Amino acid sequence: MTATPHAGRTARRRRVSGAVMAAPALLLFGLFGVLPLGGVLVLGFADWDGLGTISWSGADNWTAVFTDAATWDALWLTVKVMVISWVVQTPISLALGVFQAPAARWRAVLAVLWFLPLVLSAVAIGLAWQALLDPSFGLGSVPGLGFLAEPLLGSPDLALYTVIFVIAWQFIPFHALLYQAGVRQIPAALYEAAAIDGASRVQRFLVITLPQLRYTLITSSTLMLIGSLTYFDLIFVLSGGTGGPGTATRVLPLAMYITGFQSHDMGRASVLATTLVVFGLVLSLLITRLSRFTAMDSQQEGLT
Amino acid sequence: MTTTTSRTTPPSRVVLGQAAGGGRRGWTHPATRTARHVVVGASSLFWTALVVVPLYWIVITSLRDQADFFTTSPLTPPSDPTLDNYGLVWSSGFPTYLLNSVIVTVAAVALTLAAALMASYVVVRFNSRSSRWFFRLFLLGLAIPLQAVIIPVYLLIIELHLYDSLLAIVLPSAAFAIPVAVLVLVGFLRDVPRSLYEAMDIDGAGEWRILWSLVLPLTRPALTTVAVYSGLQVWNGFLFPLILTQNPDRAVLPLALTAFRGQFGINVPATMAAVVLSTLPVLALFMIGRRQLVAGLTAGFTK
Numbered sequence: 001m002t003a004t005p006h007a008g009r010t011a012r013r014r015r016v017s018g019a020v021m022a023a024p025a026l027l028l029f030g031l032f033g034v035l036p037l038g039g040v041l042v043l044g045f046a047d048w049d050g051l052g053t054i055s056w057s058g059a060d061n062w063t064a065v066f067t068d069a070a071t072w073d074a075l076w077l078t079v080k081v082m083v084i085s086w087v088v089q090t091p092i093s094l095a096l097g098v099f100q101a102p103a104a105r106w107r108a109v110l111a112v113l114w115f116l117p118l119v120l121s122a123v124a125i126g127l128a129w130q131a132l133l134d135p136s137f138g139l140g141s142v143p144g145l146g147f148l149a150e151p152l153l154g155s156p157d158l159a160l161y162t163v164i165f166v167i168a169w170q171f172i173p174f175h176a177l178l179y180q181a182g183v184r185q186i187p188a189a190l191y192e193a194a195a196i197d198g199a200s201r202v203q204r205f206l207v208i209t210l211p212q213l214r215y216t217l218i219t220s221s222t223l224m225l226i227g228s229l230t231y232f233d234l235i236f237v238l239s240g241g242t243g244g245p246g247t248a249t250r251v252l253p254l255a256m257y258i259t260g261f262q263s264h265d266m267g268r269a270s271v272l273a274t275t276l277v278v279f280g281l282v283l284s285l286l287i288t289r290l291s292r293f294t295a296m297d298s299q300q301e302g303l304t
Numbered sequence: 305m306t307t308t309t310s311r312t313t314p315p316s317r318v319v320l321g322q323a324a325g326g327g328r329r330g331w332t333h334p335a336t337r338t339a340r341h342v343v344v345g346a347s348s349l350f351w352t353a354l355v356v357v358p359l360y361w362i363v364i365t366s367l368r369d370q371a372d373f374f375t376t377s378p379l380t381p382p383s384d385p386t387l388d389n390y391g392l393v394w395s396s397g398f399p400t401y402l403l404n405s406v407i408v409t410v411a412a413v414a415l416t417l418a419a420a421l422m423a424s425y426v427v428v429r430f431n432s433r434s435s436r437w438f439f440r441l442f443l444l445g446l447a448i449p450l451q452a453v454i455i456p457v458y459l460l461i462i463e464l465h466l467y468d469s470l471l472a473i474v475l476p477s478a479a480f481a482i483p484v485a486v487l488v489l490v491g492f493l494r495d496v497p498r499s500l501y502e503a504m505d506i507d508g509a510g511e512w513r514i515l516w517s518l519v520l521p522l523t524r525p526a527l528t529t530v531a532v533y534s535g536l537q538v539w540n541g542f543l544f545p546l547i548l549t550q551n552p553d554r555a556v557l558p559l560a561l562t563a564f565r566g567q568f569g570i571n572v573p574a575t576m577a578a579v580v581l582s583t584l585p586v587l588a589l590f591m592i593g594r595r596q597l598v599a600g601l602t603a604g605f606t607k
Contacts, residue, residue, distance in 0.1 A: 017511035018426050022438055025423035025482050028415070032457055032479035033445050039456030050458070092351075099348060110348060112594065114355055118601065119586040121540035123558040124579045127565055128362050131572045132378075139361070142379050169354070174601060181602045201340075230449035233542040237562065253451045261547065266455055276452040284447050 040277065043270035050266050061267040071272070073247060074255040078229060078279075081164060081251055085228045086221060089168050089175055093220065096172065097179025098209065111180075118173050126237025129166045153238060156248040163235055163249050170234060171227070175220045182216030183209065218291040222284065229280055232257065252276055366390070366577040373573050389577035396567065398581060400553060401560035405539060405582075408473050408556055412538045413531050415478040420485035420530065425519050427486070428493040429501065429511075439490065445483035450476070454547055461548050472548040473556065477541060481534035488533075492526035493519065532589075532596050539586060557582040 047057040065071050100111045117125065132138045133152045140149025152162040186209065194204045232253040235243065243250025243258060250258070252272060260269025361378060367385040368376070376382070427439045450457075457476050466472040496519075504514050520527075545559045555563065561578055568574040590597055 014430075014511055018430050018435075021422035021511070021515070022426045022435075024415075024419040025442075025486065026438070028419060028475065028479040029442065029445055029482050031460065032476040033448055033453070033483075034441070036453035036456035036460065037448060039459065040453055043455060043459070095347070096351065099344065110352055113352055115590075115594070115598070116359055117355060118597075119536070119590050120579075120583055121542065121558045121561070123540075123542055123561045124583055127561060127575055127579055128358055131365070131575070132358055132361060134572075137374060137378065137572070139357075139378060142377055169358075173355075177598060177602050226447075226449065230451040232451050233558075236542070236546075256451070256455075260455055270455050273452045273455055276449065280447065280449055280452065 037277065040270050040273045043266060044274050046267050046270070048266040049264040050260065051264075057267060061271045065268050065271040065275075070247065070250075070255065071275075074250055074252045074272075075275070077160065077250065078252040080160065081167075081231070082225055082228045084161075084164050085167055085171075086224050088164065089172055089224055090217075090221065092168070093172050093175035094179050094213070094217075096176035097181075098183055098205075100176060100180045101183035114176065115173050117170055118177075120170075122170065122233035123237050125166065125170050126234050129169070130238055133162065154245055156245050159239070159245055159248045163238055166238060167228065167231065167234055171224070175224065178216055178220045178223075179213065182213045186212045215291075218287065222287050225283055225287070226280055229283065230276065252279075362576050362579055365573050366580050368573045370571055370573060389571075389574045390581065392568075392574050393564065393578045393581055396564065397552070397560070398578070401555050401557050402582075402585075404470060404555060405557040406585075408470050408477070408545075409535055409538045411470075411474045412477040412481065413535045415474065416481040416485050416534050417527055417531060419478070420482050420489055421519070421523065421527065422515065423482070424486050424489035424493055425511075425515055427490050428496075429514075439486070442483040442486045446487065448480075450480050451543060454543060457544075458547050467548065468550045468554055470549075470554060473541075473544045476544055476548070477538045481537060485530045485534060488530050489523060489526055492523055496522055528593075528596050529599050532593065532599075533601060536586065536597070536601075 043054075044061055045056060045058060046054050047060075048054040096114065100107055100114070120128075130153065133140075133148065135149050135151050135154075138148065139145050140147075150158065152158050190208050190212070191204060194208055199207065230253055231251070235249050235251060235254055236257070239245075239249050239254075241262075243254040253276065256269050256272040256276065259272060260266050357379070364381050365373065365378070366389055367387070368382040369384070369386050369388065372382050372384070423438070423442070427435050461467050461472045461476075466475070500518060500522075501514060504518055509517075540558060541556075542558045545556045549555065549559070552560075552563065561575075561582055564578045565575050568578075
């Protein structure tokens with residue numbers, strides 16, 4: 001623009017427009033995202049039943065929560081769900097994603113079917129599996145599926161694994177989708193070169209596909225681990241809101257909900273929520289660290 | 305197409321990082337190949353069955369009468385299919401819950417799109433320190449799990465006198481959809497050539513004019529992606545409605561489903577009819593715009 005007296009005014013007007021445009025997102029996210037992040041830490045020092053007035057209670061909630069064996073049980077269950085979910089979901093998602101990637105008609109038809117769980121809500125999935133796994137009228141009464149006629153969700157030993165299975169059923173399609181997108185971005189030239197080189201299919205998978213998918217692997221693993229850390233909806237529905245039988249599926253988010261909204265102890269629930277936040281942040285930092293370590297090499301190695 | 309070149313014979317060795325593997329030839333024995341096809345085929349069929357059988361069961365169960373449910377094998381189609389369960393669900397307040405879900409989803413998505421589009425434009429267009437901070441805030445936001453902050457959000461909603469209203473679901477849902485939306489839109493807007501903005505600057509267009517007649521039409525595909533992704537999240541969202549509303553008249557579909565489960569009790573076919581009905585709108589969208597849905601689901605996480 002030419003240097004006229006108008007320039008200054010234009011620049012100021014631009015800044016004002018910019019601020020106005022930024023305001024709604026900033027306000028909404030600040031109010032419901034950032035502010036509560038501080039709020040949850042503060043409420044950990046409060047005494048509040050969720051309805052009445054809030055009073056301060058010092059560090060009581062913290063000592064109460066961390067000397068309670070139930071907290072450590074919930075933490076341990078959360079870690080178990082996270083680790084087992086990752087171990088189960090990653091190889092299956094990777095295999096399905098690699099399978100779906102080539103453009104063939106019958107693969108496309110299968111892929112449409114495989115994506116269907118993505119459109120169901122966690123509540124719908126929970127209600128359906130609860131009925132499907134009913135020992136008397138569920139799948140267990142189909143000839144050949146008799147092994148399912150156990151109280152899978154009702155047994156303290158099996159409930160957690162059953163929940164992990166249903167979580168996998170819900171989320172594998174999404175992660176397969178991520179891997180599929182990842183595979184499709186691998187330059188075809190790499191495979192052509194490897195074929196000319198005489199690399200077998202297994203070699204090509206190990207030497208090209210897997211290394212090229214490491215960013216997808218990091219993304220998918222991050223979402224899986226953080227996702228199962230905070231997972232609530234499905235476990236809530238499958239256990240009828242109790243995290244049961246007993247406390248067999250009472251992971252940290254459920255323990256928080258029950259403490260806060262059923263036992264009306266928001267202070268202790270906030271301590272549990274803060275634990276969740278810290279756990280999540282440490283996990284993200286750890287994954288970023290680890291992934292930066294592998295991100296040092298070029299993603300396009302072999303091409304240049 | 306990337307995996308069909310396995311039998312090309314090597315004319316000469318091409319330099320390729322680590323892929324050489326000692327010069328083994330890419331030819332596999334036919335028996336090995338057949339075995340591989342059997343394994344791949346069987347596993348994909350197994351997974352397909354694992355996905356399809358429960359879905360099939362949901363549909364046929366919703367068409368049974370209750371007596372049939374207790375006497376017939378679960379996977380046998382009903383001898384006398386009936387829509388009575390759907391009638392029962394419909395007359396148990398379903399239209400109200402459907403309307404609530406539509407209102408909440410449309411409002412939250414509209415709010416997300418408007419706020420995120422303006423915010424992304426600011427991030428891309430104003431290359432200042434505050435705009436970079438602004439962007440970093442949303443990146444941080446991606447790491448905030450909504451489950452962890454639900455108690456302060458609950459307190460906030462009470463203080464704002466919004467408890468037990470649809471707006472109580474809309475505002476936090478939009479707030480938590482904004483970070484991903486900004487991330488996707490910023491990635492998209494960064495690819496718009498600077499010269500387009502500059503041309504409009506020279507024409508003397510203000511920021512609002514540029515946003516409206518340049519950015520909005522250009523970002524339409526990305527906006528569709530964001531709308532689909534956030535729409536699905538809000539439609540299926542459970543925690544905000546569970547905590548922030550109470551009156552059955554304000555219930556959205558996921559919440560209503562759990563209520564139906566309690567109300568219908570052992571009438572599993574009716575519960576499954578409710579499951580089908582609550583999924584139909586999303587399923588219809590899935591049929592029309594599967595591509596957008598797939599793009600929407602992965603957009604924030606692939607590059």
